[in-house]
Amino acid sequence: MMDVLYFAWVRERIGLPKERVETRAATVSELVAELSAREERYALAFSDLTALRVALDQELSDFDAPLEGVREVAFFPPMTGG
Amino acid sequence: MRIVVDDALFDPGAELNRFTEAAEGMGAVVSFSGIVRQNAAGTLKAMEIEHYPGMTEKAIAAIAEEAVTRWNLGDALVIHRYGALEPGAPIMMVATSAPHRADAFAAAEFLMDYLKSRAPFWKKETTSEGEGWVAAKDEDEAALDRW
Incomplete structure:
Protein backbone atom coordinates (compact mmCIF):
# COMPACT_ATOMS: atom_id res chain seq x y z
CA MET A 1 0.00 0.00 0.00
CA MET A 2 1.19 3.48 -0.77
CA ASP A 3 -0.18 7.00 -0.76
CA VAL A 4 -0.48 8.53 -4.19
CA LEU A 5 -0.80 12.33 -4.31
CA TYR A 6 -1.83 14.58 -7.18
CA PHE A 7 -1.25 18.32 -7.51
CA ALA A 8 -2.41 21.21 -9.72
CA TRP A 9 -4.10 20.13 -12.99
CA VAL A 10 -3.24 16.48 -12.35
CA ARG A 11 -5.35 16.68 -9.18
CA GLU A 12 -8.16 18.41 -11.07
CA ARG A 13 -8.15 15.91 -13.94
CA ILE A 14 -8.13 12.88 -11.66
CA GLY A 15 -10.60 14.52 -9.30
CA LEU A 16 -8.90 13.85 -5.96
CA PRO A 17 -5.81 15.06 -4.10
CA LYS A 18 -4.72 11.77 -2.54
CA GLU A 19 -5.57 8.07 -2.43
CA ARG A 20 -4.29 4.83 -0.96
CA VAL A 21 -3.24 2.44 -3.72
CA GLU A 22 -2.72 -1.30 -3.45
CA THR A 23 -0.12 -2.13 -6.07
CA ARG A 24 2.64 -4.52 -6.96
CA ALA A 25 4.10 -2.13 -9.52
CA ALA A 26 7.90 -2.35 -9.47
CA THR A 27 8.51 1.06 -11.01
CA VAL A 28 6.77 4.42 -11.34
CA SER A 29 6.03 3.63 -15.02
CA GLU A 30 4.28 0.40 -14.02
CA LEU A 31 2.20 2.30 -11.46
CA VAL A 32 1.27 4.87 -14.12
CA ALA A 33 0.20 2.04 -16.46
CA GLU A 34 -1.94 0.47 -13.70
CA LEU A 35 -3.62 3.76 -12.86
CA SER A 36 -4.16 4.66 -16.52
CA ALA A 37 -5.91 1.32 -17.10
CA ARG A 38 -8.41 2.07 -14.31
CA GLU A 39 -10.46 4.87 -15.80
CA GLU A 40 -10.44 7.46 -18.55
CA ARG A 41 -9.67 10.35 -16.17
CA TYR A 42 -6.41 8.67 -15.13
CA ALA A 43 -5.49 7.86 -18.72
CA LEU A 44 -6.09 11.52 -19.62
CA ALA A 45 -4.00 12.82 -16.74
CA PHE A 46 -1.11 10.50 -17.62
CA SER A 47 -1.38 10.80 -21.42
CA ASP A 48 1.81 12.88 -21.78
CA LEU A 49 4.48 11.95 -19.24
CA THR A 50 6.83 14.65 -20.55
CA ALA A 51 4.35 17.14 -19.04
CA LEU A 52 4.57 15.46 -15.63
CA ARG A 53 7.03 15.18 -12.78
CA VAL A 54 7.13 12.58 -10.05
CA ALA A 55 8.37 12.66 -6.46
CA LEU A 56 9.06 9.56 -4.36
CA ASP A 57 8.85 10.13 -0.60
CA GLN A 58 9.01 13.88 -1.31
CA GLU A 59 12.17 13.77 -3.46
CA LEU A 60 12.05 14.47 -7.20
CA SER A 61 12.58 11.24 -9.12
CA ASP A 62 12.10 9.58 -12.53
CA PHE A 63 9.44 7.45 -14.15
CA ASP A 64 11.82 4.47 -14.39
CA ALA A 65 12.67 4.63 -10.67
CA PRO A 66 11.90 1.54 -8.52
CA LEU A 67 9.05 1.72 -5.99
CA GLU A 68 10.42 -0.74 -3.45
CA GLY A 69 10.17 0.74 0.05
CA VAL A 70 8.44 3.89 -1.22
CA ARG A 71 5.51 5.07 0.90
CA GLU A 72 4.44 8.22 -0.93
CA VAL A 73 4.32 8.90 -4.67
CA ALA A 74 3.30 12.31 -6.01
CA PHE A 75 2.47 13.32 -9.58
CA PHE A 76 2.39 16.95 -10.68
CA PRO A 77 3.15 19.31 -13.57
CA PRO A 78 6.49 21.17 -13.80
CA MET A 79 6.74 23.53 -10.84
CA THR A 80 6.07 27.26 -11.10
CA GLY A 81 7.32 28.80 -7.89
CA GLY A 82 8.99 32.12 -7.30
CA MET B 1 19.00 30.11 7.63
CA ARG B 2 15.29 30.80 7.92
CA ILE B 3 12.67 29.22 5.67
CA VAL B 4 9.04 30.25 5.90
CA VAL B 5 6.23 28.65 3.90
CA ASP B 6 2.97 30.27 4.92
CA ASP B 7 -0.27 31.68 3.57
CA ALA B 8 0.00 34.83 5.71
CA LEU B 9 0.90 38.24 4.32
CA PHE B 10 4.44 39.31 5.18
CA ASP B 11 6.18 42.68 5.11
CA PRO B 12 9.26 42.45 2.83
CA GLY B 13 10.69 45.71 4.23
CA ALA B 14 10.40 44.61 7.85
CA GLU B 15 11.85 41.18 6.98
CA LEU B 16 14.80 42.81 5.20
CA ASN B 17 15.48 45.14 8.16
CA ARG B 18 15.46 42.23 10.59
CA PHE B 19 17.72 40.17 8.31
CA THR B 20 20.15 43.08 7.89
CA GLU B 21 20.30 43.77 11.63
CA ALA B 22 21.22 40.15 12.25
CA ALA B 23 23.93 40.16 9.56
CA GLU B 24 26.66 41.20 11.96
CA GLY B 25 30.14 41.31 10.47
CA MET B 26 28.85 40.96 6.91
CA GLY B 27 29.61 43.48 4.19
CA ALA B 28 26.67 42.81 1.85
CA VAL B 29 22.97 42.01 1.96
CA VAL B 30 21.03 41.26 -1.25
CA SER B 31 17.29 40.76 -1.33
CA PHE B 32 14.64 40.01 -3.92
CA SER B 33 10.87 40.26 -3.46
CA GLY B 34 8.40 38.74 -5.89
CA ILE B 35 4.93 40.26 -6.18
CA VAL B 36 1.79 39.13 -8.02
CA ARG B 37 2.05 40.88 -11.39
CA GLN B 38 -1.07 42.28 -13.03
CA ASN B 39 -1.28 41.15 -16.67
CA ALA B 40 -1.04 43.58 -19.61
CA ALA B 41 -4.82 43.64 -20.09
CA GLY B 42 -5.40 44.32 -16.39
CA THR B 43 -7.76 41.34 -16.07
CA LEU B 44 -6.01 39.33 -13.34
CA LYS B 45 -8.35 38.90 -10.38
CA ALA B 46 -6.40 36.46 -8.22
CA MET B 47 -3.54 34.02 -8.13
CA GLU B 48 -3.87 30.77 -6.22
CA ILE B 49 -0.64 29.09 -5.19
CA GLU B 50 -0.80 25.39 -4.45
CA HIS B 51 2.10 23.56 -2.82
CA TYR B 52 3.13 20.16 -1.54
CA PRO B 53 3.25 20.44 2.28
CA GLY B 54 6.27 18.60 3.61
CA MET B 55 8.15 18.40 0.34
CA THR B 56 8.09 22.19 -0.10
CA GLU B 57 10.00 22.87 3.12
CA LYS B 58 12.50 20.05 2.42
CA ALA B 59 13.11 21.15 -1.18
CA ILE B 60 13.71 24.78 -0.16
CA ALA B 61 16.02 23.72 2.69
CA ALA B 62 18.06 21.58 0.26
CA ILE B 63 18.34 24.50 -2.20
CA ALA B 64 19.38 26.92 0.57
CA GLU B 65 21.94 24.45 1.93
CA GLU B 66 23.40 24.10 -1.55
CA ALA B 67 23.72 27.90 -1.74
CA VAL B 68 25.52 28.03 1.61
CA THR B 69 27.93 25.33 0.40
CA ARG B 70 28.68 27.04 -2.90
CA TRP B 71 29.17 30.61 -1.76
CA ASN B 72 30.70 32.32 1.22
CA LEU B 73 27.49 33.41 2.93
CA GLY B 74 26.63 34.62 6.39
CA ASP B 75 22.96 33.70 6.22
CA ALA B 76 20.03 33.12 3.87
CA LEU B 77 16.29 33.79 4.15
CA VAL B 78 13.50 32.34 2.01
CA ILE B 79 9.83 33.23 2.44
CA HIS B 80 7.22 31.79 0.07
CA ARG B 81 3.47 32.12 0.37
CA TYR B 82 0.68 29.84 -0.81
CA GLY B 83 -3.08 30.26 -1.03
CA ALA B 84 -5.13 32.99 -2.69
CA LEU B 85 -3.21 36.18 -3.50
CA GLU B 86 -4.30 39.42 -5.14
CA PRO B 87 -2.40 41.40 -7.79
CA GLY B 88 0.25 43.52 -6.08
CA ALA B 89 0.59 41.21 -3.08
CA PRO B 90 4.03 39.91 -2.10
CA ILE B 91 4.47 36.23 -3.05
CA MET B 92 7.97 35.52 -1.86
CA MET B 93 11.34 36.91 -0.96
CA VAL B 94 14.91 35.75 -0.65
CA ALA B 95 17.74 37.51 1.13
CA THR B 96 21.40 36.60 1.44
CA SER B 97 24.20 38.11 3.49
CA ALA B 98 27.90 37.69 2.77
CA PRO B 99 31.24 39.34 3.50
CA HIS B 100 31.30 40.57 -0.13
CA ARG B 101 28.56 41.45 -2.61
CA ALA B 102 29.49 38.99 -5.39
CA ASP B 103 28.62 36.01 -3.19
CA ALA B 104 25.40 37.63 -1.95
CA PHE B 105 24.21 38.47 -5.50
CA ALA B 106 25.13 35.08 -7.01
CA ALA B 107 23.54 33.11 -4.15
CA ALA B 108 20.32 35.16 -4.34
CA GLU B 109 20.04 34.50 -8.09
CA PHE B 110 20.77 30.82 -7.58
CA LEU B 111 18.04 30.63 -4.91
CA MET B 112 15.54 32.34 -7.21
CA ASP B 113 16.34 30.13 -10.22
CA PHE B 121 4.60 25.30 -6.05
CA TRP B 122 2.00 25.69 -8.79
CA LYS B 123 0.27 28.92 -9.78
CA LYS B 124 -3.28 29.21 -11.00
CA GLU B 125 -4.54 32.51 -12.37
CA THR B 126 -8.10 33.72 -12.32
CA THR B 127 -8.85 36.47 -14.85
CA SER B 128 -12.13 37.96 -16.04
CA GLU B 129 -11.97 35.41 -18.90
CA GLY B 130 -11.63 32.36 -16.65
CA GLU B 131 -8.97 30.40 -14.82
CA GLY B 132 -5.91 28.44 -15.81
CA TRP B 133 -2.67 26.97 -14.54
CA VAL B 134 0.50 28.91 -15.28
CA ALA B 135 2.75 26.79 -17.51
CA ALA B 136 6.41 26.36 -16.65
CA LYS B 137 8.70 28.23 -19.04
CA ASP B 138 11.57 26.57 -20.92
CA GLU B 139 13.81 29.49 -20.04
CA ASP B 140 13.22 28.87 -16.32
CA GLU B 141 14.47 25.31 -16.73
CA ALA B 142 17.37 26.51 -18.91
CA ALA B 143 18.33 29.04 -16.23
CA LEU B 144 19.45 26.15 -14.02
CA ASP B 145 22.18 25.19 -16.49
CA ARG B 146 24.30 28.20 -15.64
CA TRP B 147 24.82 26.88 -12.12
Missing part, protein backbone atom coordinates in the same frame (compact mmCIF):
# COMPACT_ATOMS: atom_id res chain seq x y z
CA TYR B 114 15.97 26.96 -8.17
CA LEU B 115 12.84 28.08 -6.29
CA LYS B 116 11.14 28.72 -9.64
CA SER B 117 11.48 25.19 -10.97
CA ARG B 118 12.56 22.88 -8.13
CA ALA B 119 10.31 23.87 -5.24
CA PRO B 120 6.83 22.27 -5.47
Whole structure:
Protein backbone atom coordinates (compact mmCIF):
# COMPACT_ATOMS: atom_id res chain seq x y z
CA MET A 1 0.00 0.00 0.00
CA MET A 2 1.19 3.48 -0.77
CA ASP A 3 -0.18 7.00 -0.76
CA VAL A 4 -0.48 8.53 -4.19
CA LEU A 5 -0.80 12.33 -4.31
CA TYR A 6 -1.83 14.58 -7.18
CA PHE A 7 -1.25 18.32 -7.51
CA ALA A 8 -2.41 21.21 -9.72
CA TRP A 9 -4.10 20.13 -12.99
CA VAL A 10 -3.24 16.48 -12.35
CA ARG A 11 -5.35 16.68 -9.18
CA GLU A 12 -8.16 18.41 -11.07
CA ARG A 13 -8.15 15.91 -13.94
CA ILE A 14 -8.13 12.88 -11.66
CA GLY A 15 -10.60 14.52 -9.30
CA LEU A 16 -8.90 13.85 -5.96
CA PRO A 17 -5.81 15.06 -4.10
CA LYS A 18 -4.72 11.77 -2.54
CA GLU A 19 -5.57 8.07 -2.43
CA ARG A 20 -4.29 4.83 -0.96
CA VAL A 21 -3.24 2.44 -3.72
CA GLU A 22 -2.72 -1.30 -3.45
CA THR A 23 -0.12 -2.13 -6.07
CA ARG A 24 2.64 -4.52 -6.96
CA ALA A 25 4.10 -2.13 -9.52
CA ALA A 26 7.90 -2.35 -9.47
CA THR A 27 8.51 1.06 -11.01
CA VAL A 28 6.77 4.42 -11.34
CA SER A 29 6.03 3.63 -15.02
CA GLU A 30 4.28 0.40 -14.02
CA LEU A 31 2.20 2.30 -11.46
CA VAL A 32 1.27 4.87 -14.12
CA ALA A 33 0.20 2.04 -16.46
CA GLU A 34 -1.94 0.47 -13.70
CA LEU A 35 -3.62 3.76 -12.86
CA SER A 36 -4.16 4.66 -16.52
CA ALA A 37 -5.91 1.32 -17.10
CA ARG A 38 -8.41 2.07 -14.31
CA GLU A 39 -10.46 4.87 -15.80
CA GLU A 40 -10.44 7.46 -18.55
CA ARG A 41 -9.67 10.35 -16.17
CA TYR A 42 -6.41 8.67 -15.13
CA ALA A 43 -5.49 7.86 -18.72
CA LEU A 44 -6.09 11.52 -19.62
CA ALA A 45 -4.00 12.82 -16.74
CA PHE A 46 -1.11 10.50 -17.62
CA SER A 47 -1.38 10.80 -21.42
CA ASP A 48 1.81 12.88 -21.78
CA LEU A 49 4.48 11.95 -19.24
CA THR A 50 6.83 14.65 -20.55
CA ALA A 51 4.35 17.14 -19.04
CA LEU A 52 4.57 15.46 -15.63
CA ARG A 53 7.03 15.18 -12.78
CA VAL A 54 7.13 12.58 -10.05
CA ALA A 55 8.37 12.66 -6.46
CA LEU A 56 9.06 9.56 -4.36
CA ASP A 57 8.85 10.13 -0.60
CA GLN A 58 9.01 13.88 -1.31
CA GLU A 59 12.17 13.77 -3.46
CA LEU A 60 12.05 14.47 -7.20
CA SER A 61 12.58 11.24 -9.12
CA ASP A 62 12.10 9.58 -12.53
CA PHE A 63 9.44 7.45 -14.15
CA ASP A 64 11.82 4.47 -14.39
CA ALA A 65 12.67 4.63 -10.67
CA PRO A 66 11.90 1.54 -8.52
CA LEU A 67 9.05 1.72 -5.99
CA GLU A 68 10.42 -0.74 -3.45
CA GLY A 69 10.17 0.74 0.05
CA VAL A 70 8.44 3.89 -1.22
CA ARG A 71 5.51 5.07 0.90
CA GLU A 72 4.44 8.22 -0.93
CA VAL A 73 4.32 8.90 -4.67
CA ALA A 74 3.30 12.31 -6.01
CA PHE A 75 2.47 13.32 -9.58
CA PHE A 76 2.39 16.95 -10.68
CA PRO A 77 3.15 19.31 -13.57
CA PRO A 78 6.49 21.17 -13.80
CA MET A 79 6.74 23.53 -10.84
CA THR A 80 6.07 27.26 -11.10
CA GLY A 81 7.32 28.80 -7.89
CA GLY A 82 8.99 32.12 -7.30
CA MET B 1 19.00 30.11 7.63
CA ARG B 2 15.29 30.80 7.92
CA ILE B 3 12.67 29.22 5.67
CA VAL B 4 9.04 30.25 5.90
CA VAL B 5 6.23 28.65 3.90
CA ASP B 6 2.97 30.27 4.92
CA ASP B 7 -0.27 31.68 3.57
CA ALA B 8 0.00 34.83 5.71
CA LEU B 9 0.90 38.24 4.32
CA PHE B 10 4.44 39.31 5.18
CA ASP B 11 6.18 42.68 5.11
CA PRO B 12 9.26 42.45 2.83
CA GLY B 13 10.69 45.71 4.23
CA ALA B 14 10.40 44.61 7.85
CA GLU B 15 11.85 41.18 6.98
CA LEU B 16 14.80 42.81 5.20
CA ASN B 17 15.48 45.14 8.16
CA ARG B 18 15.46 42.23 10.59
CA PHE B 19 17.72 40.17 8.31
CA THR B 20 20.15 43.08 7.89
CA GLU B 21 20.30 43.77 11.63
CA ALA B 22 21.22 40.15 12.25
CA ALA B 23 23.93 40.16 9.56
CA GLU B 24 26.66 41.20 11.96
CA GLY B 25 30.14 41.31 10.47
CA MET B 26 28.85 40.96 6.91
CA GLY B 27 29.61 43.48 4.19
CA ALA B 28 26.67 42.81 1.85
CA VAL B 29 22.97 42.01 1.96
CA VAL B 30 21.03 41.26 -1.25
CA SER B 31 17.29 40.76 -1.33
CA PHE B 32 14.64 40.01 -3.92
CA SER B 33 10.87 40.26 -3.46
CA GLY B 34 8.40 38.74 -5.89
CA ILE B 35 4.93 40.26 -6.18
CA VAL B 36 1.79 39.13 -8.02
CA ARG B 37 2.05 40.88 -11.39
CA GLN B 38 -1.07 42.28 -13.03
CA ASN B 39 -1.28 41.15 -16.67
CA ALA B 40 -1.04 43.58 -19.61
CA ALA B 41 -4.82 43.64 -20.09
CA GLY B 42 -5.40 44.32 -16.39
CA THR B 43 -7.76 41.34 -16.07
CA LEU B 44 -6.01 39.33 -13.34
CA LYS B 45 -8.35 38.90 -10.38
CA ALA B 46 -6.40 36.46 -8.22
CA MET B 47 -3.54 34.02 -8.13
CA GLU B 48 -3.87 30.77 -6.22
CA ILE B 49 -0.64 29.09 -5.19
CA GLU B 50 -0.80 25.39 -4.45
CA HIS B 51 2.10 23.56 -2.82
CA TYR B 52 3.13 20.16 -1.54
CA PRO B 53 3.25 20.44 2.28
CA GLY B 54 6.27 18.60 3.61
CA MET B 55 8.15 18.40 0.34
CA THR B 56 8.09 22.19 -0.10
CA GLU B 57 10.00 22.87 3.12
CA LYS B 58 12.50 20.05 2.42
CA ALA B 59 13.11 21.15 -1.18
CA ILE B 60 13.71 24.78 -0.16
CA ALA B 61 16.02 23.72 2.69
CA ALA B 62 18.06 21.58 0.26
CA ILE B 63 18.34 24.50 -2.20
CA ALA B 64 19.38 26.92 0.57
CA GLU B 65 21.94 24.45 1.93
CA GLU B 66 23.40 24.10 -1.55
CA ALA B 67 23.72 27.90 -1.74
CA VAL B 68 25.52 28.03 1.61
CA THR B 69 27.93 25.33 0.40
CA ARG B 70 28.68 27.04 -2.90
CA TRP B 71 29.17 30.61 -1.76
CA ASN B 72 30.70 32.32 1.22
CA LEU B 73 27.49 33.41 2.93
CA GLY B 74 26.63 34.62 6.39
CA ASP B 75 22.96 33.70 6.22
CA ALA B 76 20.03 33.12 3.87
CA LEU B 77 16.29 33.79 4.15
CA VAL B 78 13.50 32.34 2.01
CA ILE B 79 9.83 33.23 2.44
CA HIS B 80 7.22 31.79 0.07
CA ARG B 81 3.47 32.12 0.37
CA TYR B 82 0.68 29.84 -0.81
CA GLY B 83 -3.08 30.26 -1.03
CA ALA B 84 -5.13 32.99 -2.69
CA LEU B 85 -3.21 36.18 -3.50
CA GLU B 86 -4.30 39.42 -5.14
CA PRO B 87 -2.40 41.40 -7.79
CA GLY B 88 0.25 43.52 -6.08
CA ALA B 89 0.59 41.21 -3.08
CA PRO B 90 4.03 39.91 -2.10
CA ILE B 91 4.47 36.23 -3.05
CA MET B 92 7.97 35.52 -1.86
CA MET B 93 11.34 36.91 -0.96
CA VAL B 94 14.91 35.75 -0.65
CA ALA B 95 17.74 37.51 1.13
CA THR B 96 21.40 36.60 1.44
CA SER B 97 24.20 38.11 3.49
CA ALA B 98 27.90 37.69 2.77
CA PRO B 99 31.24 39.34 3.50
CA HIS B 100 31.30 40.57 -0.13
CA ARG B 101 28.56 41.45 -2.61
CA ALA B 102 29.49 38.99 -5.39
CA ASP B 103 28.62 36.01 -3.19
CA ALA B 104 25.40 37.63 -1.95
CA PHE B 105 24.21 38.47 -5.50
CA ALA B 106 25.13 35.08 -7.01
CA ALA B 107 23.54 33.11 -4.15
CA ALA B 108 20.32 35.16 -4.34
CA GLU B 109 20.04 34.50 -8.09
CA PHE B 110 20.77 30.82 -7.58
CA LEU B 111 18.04 30.63 -4.91
CA MET B 112 15.54 32.34 -7.21
CA ASP B 113 16.34 30.13 -10.22
CA TYR B 114 15.97 26.96 -8.17
CA LEU B 115 12.84 28.08 -6.29
CA LYS B 116 11.14 28.72 -9.64
CA SER B 117 11.48 25.19 -10.97
CA ARG B 118 12.56 22.88 -8.13
CA ALA B 119 10.31 23.87 -5.24
CA PRO B 120 6.83 22.27 -5.47
CA PHE B 121 4.60 25.30 -6.05
CA TRP B 122 2.00 25.69 -8.79
CA LYS B 123 0.27 28.92 -9.78
CA LYS B 124 -3.28 29.21 -11.00
CA GLU B 125 -4.54 32.51 -12.37
CA THR B 126 -8.10 33.72 -12.32
CA THR B 127 -8.85 36.47 -14.85
CA SER B 128 -12.13 37.96 -16.04
CA GLU B 129 -11.97 35.41 -18.90
CA GLY B 130 -11.63 32.36 -16.65
CA GLU B 131 -8.97 30.40 -14.82
CA GLY B 132 -5.91 28.44 -15.81
CA TRP B 133 -2.67 26.97 -14.54
CA VAL B 134 0.50 28.91 -15.28
CA ALA B 135 2.75 26.79 -17.51
CA ALA B 136 6.41 26.36 -16.65
CA LYS B 137 8.70 28.23 -19.04
CA ASP B 138 11.57 26.57 -20.92
CA GLU B 139 13.81 29.49 -20.04
CA ASP B 140 13.22 28.87 -16.32
CA GLU B 141 14.47 25.31 -16.73
CA ALA B 142 17.37 26.51 -18.91
CA ALA B 143 18.33 29.04 -16.23
CA LEU B 144 19.45 26.15 -14.02
CA ASP B 145 22.18 25.19 -16.49
CA ARG B 146 24.30 28.20 -15.64
CA TRP B 147 24.82 26.88 -12.12
